[in-house]
Amino acid sequence: MSTNEILDRVLDPFTECLTAEAAQKIVSFRADDETQSRVDDLAAKADRGQLSDEERALYQNYIDTFDLVAIVKSKARSVLAQQGS
Numbered sequence: 001m002s003t004n005e006i007l008d009r010v011l012d013p014f015t016e017c018l019t020a021e022a023a024q025k026i027v028s029f030r031a032d033d034e035t036q037s038r039v040d041d042l043a044a045k046a047d048r049g050q051l052s053d054e055e056r057a058l059y060q061n062y063i064d065t066f067d068l069v070a071i072v073k074s075k076a077r078s079v080l081a082q083q084g085s
Contacts, residue, residue: 007071015075020083026076029069039066 042059
């Protein structure tokens with residue numbers, strides 16, 4: 001089973017529970033300023049090849065988390081489209 005299939009299997013029941021209001025809140029979600037600043041700093045260091053092993057692991061965790069959030073947001077957008085919101 002692919003990662004996408006697993007995510008669909010786990011997240012589809014979750015998104016079926018969303019109201020239009022909840023889906024809109026998910027779509028509007030943004031990381032707080034402190035978190036975004038930290039990710040931006042890590043991204044800049046990564047671009048320069050200056051991440052320590054610890055920073056590289058932390059940056060990858062942020063990327064993985066933001067990828068999951070993007071998937072949940074996409075599913076929330078689908079809910080809104082289906083509900084005509």
